[in-house]
Amino acid sequence: xxxxxxxxxxxxxxxxxxxxxxxxxxxKIAILERGKEVLTKVKVSGGGRCNVTHAEFDPNELVxxxxxxxxxLRGPFHTYCSGDTIAFFDKRGITLKxxxxxxxxxxxxxxxxxxxxxxxxAERLGIKLLRNSSVVAIETxxxxxxxxxxxxxxASIQKKYYAKKLLVTTGSNPKIxxxxxxxxxTIVPPVPSLFTFNIKDDRIDGIPGVSxxxxxxxxxxxxxxxVTINLKSKVASKALLVSEGPLLITHWGMSGxxxxxxxxWGARMLNDWNYRFKIKVNWLPEYEEEGMLQLxxxxxxxxxxxxxxxTNAVAIPKRLWVHLVKASDISEEVKWADVTKIQLxxxxxxxxxxxxxxxxKSTFKEEFVTAGGVDLKEINFKTYESKIVTNLFFAxxxxxxxxxxxxxxxxxxxxxxxxxxxxxxxxxxxx
Numbered sequence: 001x002x003x004x005x006x007x008x009x010x011x012x013x014x015x016x017x018x019x020x021x022x023x024x025x026x027x028k029i030a031i032l033e034r035g036k037e038v039l040t041k042v043k044v045s046g047g048g049r050c051n052v053t054h055a056e057f058d059p060n061e062l063v064x065x066x067x068x069x070x071x072x073l074r075g076p077f078h079t080y081c082s083g084d085t086i087a088f089f090d091k092r093g094i095t096l097k098x099x100x101x102x103x104x105x106x107x108x109x110x111x112x113x114x115x116x117x118x119x120x121x122a123e124r125l126g127i128k129l130l131r132n133s134s135v136v137a138i139e140t141x142x143x144x145x146x147x148x149x150x151x152x153x154x155a156s157i158q159k160k161y162y163a164k165k166l167l168v169t170t171g172s173n174p175k176i177x178x179x180x181x182x183x184x185x186t187i188v189p190p191v192p193s194l195f196t197f198n199i200k201d202d203r204i205d206g207i208p209g210v211s212x213x214x215x216x217x218x219x220x221x222x223x224x225x226x227v228t229i230n231l232k233s234k235v236a237s238k239a240l241l242v243s244e245g246p247l248l249i250t251h252w253g254m255s256g257x258x259x260x261x262x263x264x265w266g267a268r269m270l271n272d273w274n275y276r277f278k279i280k281v282n283w284l285p286e287y288e289e290e291g292m293l294q295l296x297x298x299x300x301x302x303x304x305x306x307x308x309x310x311t312n313a314v315a316i317p318k319r320l321w322v323h324l325v326k327a328s329d330i331s332e333e334v335k336w337a338d339v340t341k342i343q344l345x346x347x348x349x350x351x352x353x354x355x356x357x358x359x360x361k362s363t364f365k366e367e368f369v370t371a372g373g374v375d376l377k378e379i380n381f382k383t384y385e386s387k388i389v390t391n392l393f394f395a396x397x398x399x400x401x402x403x404x405x406x407x408x409x410x411x412x413x414x415x416x417x418x419x420x421x422x423x424x425x426x427x428x429x430x431x
Contacts, residue, residue: 009033012396050111190372
């Protein structure tokens with residue numbers, strides 16, 4: 001029997017447990033974790049370095065990194081934001097460092113620092129950690145011969161537990177979502193977010209690891225081949241989503257922040273399209289196609305005696321330049337003096353408006369994130385308590401909140417964990 005049971009031994013669960021115990025030391029608290037290990041996602045995040053949060057300290061700007069939850073998180077971030085996270089770890093002897101792109105990591109450069117912090121704090125505060133405790137039932141109960149209290153019965157594969165309050169921090173767990181549906185909650189169906197694009201194209205084949213700052217647009221879904229289109233009525237492709245940032249060419253296609261942002265903001269639309277669509281890539285976002293053509297014509301006059309292939313006239317990686325020159329039907333021997341305007345027009349298009357066919361997706365490293373979960377309309381964001389069932393609270397990705405890459409998903413875990421903890425610790429519990 002416990003005052004509070006937390007289902008889920010991840011980032012949000014531990015963060016909440018620590019804050020509940022500090023705010024109300026008399027509470028008996030347990031964390032139920034389905035696996036042998038706790039904090040597994042924390043351990044692998046950021047390539048094993050743990051991208052703890054992001055150096056964005058304005059709540060109104062911070063919320064712009066959340067495709068689902070932007071409106072709802074504004075209030076919570078005004079209560080508990082990135083600076084509070086930094087202070088939490090600093091108080092426990094862990095200094096965070098800011099990298100150029102704003103991501104924040106422990107100075108130790110290892111996620112084990114964060115894992116050890118949470119587990120040692122849980123031990124210090126007397127929080128009971130119950131591993132191998134996959135939850136199979138969650139029910140509200142009233143005090144009786146069967147139940148020792150008013151509150152919750154949580155059955156794991158091992159035994160039954162009773163608690164006055166319940167906090168669910170299980171992330172994207174379909175089994176738990178089904179149990180929450182039985183309690184009356186609406187679950188927004190999950191779809192993948194934060195994924196890379198699978199692209200087979202000669203222009204990027206054989207150059208994995210090449211990175212460039214680019215602008216990327218999602219244009220349209222790819223229609224099945226059996227569908228015919230009346231060309232007279234076909235409208236020009238229109239950008240449905242736009243992103244800008246570093247783009248990484250991989251063995252299977254494209255990745256990097258520019259792509260991951262599109263995958264997050266377009267998660268539902270791209271899922272509906274079965275991940276078959278076209279994108280337009282501008283490898284030099286400061287130029288448009290016509291401006292690039294004029295630049296190439298100027299270079300033609302200056303570098304007349306050099307071959308186009310070996311000149312690398314613009315600020316993109318050499319290997320990418322070679323591939324795009326070849327894709328513009330310009331052979332290795334052609335000099336700038338001999339290149340035609342038609343060829344330069346094609347090269348200008350490849351540099352600023354090349355279209356690529358996406359056929360599928362791949363998971364981004366180990367950081368699998370989904371869009372979906374408990375409907376946000378059913379949660380009180382001042383406390384993270386359910387509007388459907390009293391004394392049921394949520395934190396982390398179990399609700400329909402997700403973010404782009406950069407430490408933002410963890411900040412959601414810390415903020416929701418802290419606010420739910422304060423509400424749980426403050427609320428009087430009848431025995």
